[in-house]
Amino acid sequence: MDIQTRAVQVHHEPPATGGRPLSVPIVQSSAFAFESAAELARAMGGPDGTYVYSRRGNPTVRALERTLAALEGGAAAIAFASGMGAISGVLLALLRPGDHVIAGQCLYGGTYSVLTDLARRFGVEVDHVSGDDPADFARLVRPTTRLLHLETIANPTGGVPDLGGLMAEARRHGVTSVVDNSLASPVLCRPIEHGADVVVHSTTKYLAGHSDVLGGVAVFADEALRDRVWPRTVELGACADPFAAWLTLRGLPTLPLRMRQHCAGAELLAHRLAGHAQVAAVHWPFLPDHPSYDRARTFLDGGGGMVSFELTGGREAGEAFIERVRIARLALSLGGVETLVTHPASTSHRELDEAALAAAGIGAGTVRMSVGIEHPEDLWADIAEALKGQ
Numbered sequence: 001m002d003i004q005t006r007a008v009q010v011h012h013e014p015p016a017t018g019g020r021p022l023s024v025p026i027v028q029s030s031a032f033a034f035e036s037a038a039e040l041a042r043a044m045g046g047p048d049g050t051y052v053y054s055r056r057g058n059p060t061v062r063a064l065e066r067t068l069a070a071l072e073g074g075a076a077a078i079a080f081a082s083g084m085g086a087i088s089g090v091l092l093a094l095l096r097p098g099d100h101v102i103a104g105q106c107l108y109g110g111t112y113s114v115l116t117d118l119a120r121r122f123g124v125e126v127d128h129v130s131g132d133d134p135a136d137f138a139r140l141v142r143p144t145t146r147l148l149h150l151e152t153i154a155n156p157t158g159g160v161p162d163l164g165g166l167m168a169e170a171r172r173h174g175v176t177s178v179v180d181n182s183l184a185s186p187v188l189c190r191p192i193e194h195g196a197d198v199v200v201h202s203t204t205k206y207l208a209g210h211s212d213v214l215g216g217v218a219v220f221a222d223e224a225l226r227d228r229v230w231p232r233t234v235e236l237g238a239c240a241d242p243f244a245a246w247l248t249l250r251g252l253p254t255l256p257l258r259m260r261q262h263c264a265g266a267e268l269l270a271h272r273l274a275g276h277a278q279v280a281a282v283h284w285p286f287l288p289d290h291p292s293y294d295r296a297r298t299f300l301d302g303g304g305g306m307v308s309f310e311l312t313g314g315r316e317a318g319e320a321f322i323e324r325v326r327i328a329r330l331a332l333s334l335g336g337v338e339t340l341v342t343h344p345a346s347t348s349h350r351e352l353d354e355a356a357l358a359a360a361g362i363g364a365g366t367v368r369m370s371v372g373i374e375h376p377e378d379l380w381a382d383i384a385e386a387l388k389g390q
Contacts, residue, residue: 003071003187004256010249011066013059026246027059047078047230056234060242064249065217068207071186071252072199074219076226078233079245083182083202084110085238086216090178090198091115091147093232097122099146102137104161105130106154106361108180109344115149131161132291134169141173148175152191153183153300155334156308156344156368157361158283160292163299167195176225182206182335187259188302192221203248205335206305209258213247215240258337261373262305265339268376269369269383270307278317278387280365283308305371306334308344315364318343322367324386327378334370339379344368 001009012024032051034040043050051057065077080086091114095101103115105128118124129136131150148170150161163179170177178198179191185206191199201207203215217240220226233239270284285296286303296303311317321341322330328339344362371379 006071007187007255008253009067009070010063010252011070012063024060024063024246024249026242028242029058030054046227047076054242055237055239058240058242058245060249061240061245064203064240064245067249067252068186068201068203068217069219071190072181072219073186073190073192074199074221075223077217077219078226078230079203079240080216080218080233081238081240081244082214083200083204083216084114085236086200086202086218087111087180088114089233089236089238090200090218090229091118091149092236093229094147094176094178095122095124096146097124098144100125100127100142100144101147101149102127102129102140102145102175103149104128104151104154104159106157106159107149107151108155108182111149111180131159131166132295134162134165137166137169138173141169141175145173145175148177149180150177151180151183152189153285153304153306155183156283156306156366158285158290158292158296158304158306158308159361160285160296160299162295163189163191163194163196167191170197171195183304183306184300185255185259187256188263188300188304192219194299197221197225202335204333206259206262207252207255207335208248209251209255209336210247211333211336211338213244213251215244215248258373259302259305262371263302265371265373265376265379266303266305266307269371269380270303272380273307273309273383276384276387278312279309280312281310283310283361283366306368307371308366308368310363311365311367313365315343315345318365318367319346321386325382326385327374327382328369334368336370337373339372339374340370342368 043052069077115126127140176197179196181199182202199219274282284307285292328341331340
């Protein structure tokens with residue numbers, strides 16, 4: 001089935017008797033009762049076992065896990081309380097002191113911060129690659145390399161790595177590959193199809209889509225890897241809340257429709273910004289002059305809803321612009337139905353020092369715009385008016 005159909009096919013368990021509810025029930029319970037001590041003891045099994053305690057499993061959360069695994073083409077999933085919970089849970093479960101990680105050059109600031117902390121406190125070594133050429137990975141790989149971490153669409157520069165080539169190199173060297181697919185969503189890319197072992201999302205973003213939930217998920221190509229990670233995540237305690245899981249499930253059926261509108265609006269704005277005198281550069285992967293254009297066309301089914309651009313006036317101009325817009329709102333998140341703007345160097349990527357920002361391609365005047373589903377012409381009028389003061 002097409003992903004537009006699969007997004008509506010929620011994987012939840014029918015009731016024992018009677019009709020099946022169209023909406024997944026919210027099982028807002030922290031624990032589940034048993035008739036005997038032996039039955040309770042037997043239930044303390046793995047991630048697919050009987051429900052005992054909602055940190056270990058919950059019917060509403062499991063419906064979300066199964067649905068997202070199906071959308072990504074994975075075998076199993078673990079839902080988390082946030083996107084950073086998913087990223088931290090996977091990294092902490094798969095890495096030990098002295099291990100080596102190869103990561104993308106431009107990473108979300110929270111991911112960069114976790115890797116930096118692991119390096120400082122536990123001796124995990126980290127090297128960064130642009131993602132443009134699998135030979136860069138082959139050059140850096142060593143016997144202690146355990147993990148390759150990439151973003152499908154880099155936040156906020158729009159860089160798209162050579163997913164197929166890098167996944168093949170990782171597999172050839174026995175390295176687990178993790179891809180953050182938050183900015184693409186499974187509508188635009190399914191990294192497991194290109195060889196990824198784990199796909200992580202901040203479900204807060206496009207998957208839930210309405211700026212009213214905090215959540216994350218890790219989808220695994222192989223159940224055995226999920227089973228290896230699951231005990232560590234139970235101990236970490238960053239489990240998804242049933243109501244947050246339900247809110248995400250509520251948003252999923254409209255995901256393909258929303259992504260179509262996000263991409264259409266981003267396309268119009270990216271092209272118009274590229275021709276504006278006050279704009280020095282535009283970062284959107286489906287622009288023909290973007291460095292990742294060819295790879296984006298190969299691996300993505302759309303350019304995504306994130307447009308970043310550099311203003312000629314630098315940081316002062318960027319900060320002034322995000323305060324002038326009126327339809328677009330000044331807020332930190334992305335992927336919701338409303339258009340949001342922010343200044344990455346001082347917010348989402350503030351963990352990066354000047355050298356890391358420069359290496360990632362994030363300038364002092366970079367503005368990040370998460371394009372919502374408003375009419376693109378209204379958004380452009382808002383942007384054009386804000387740019388008049390530059």
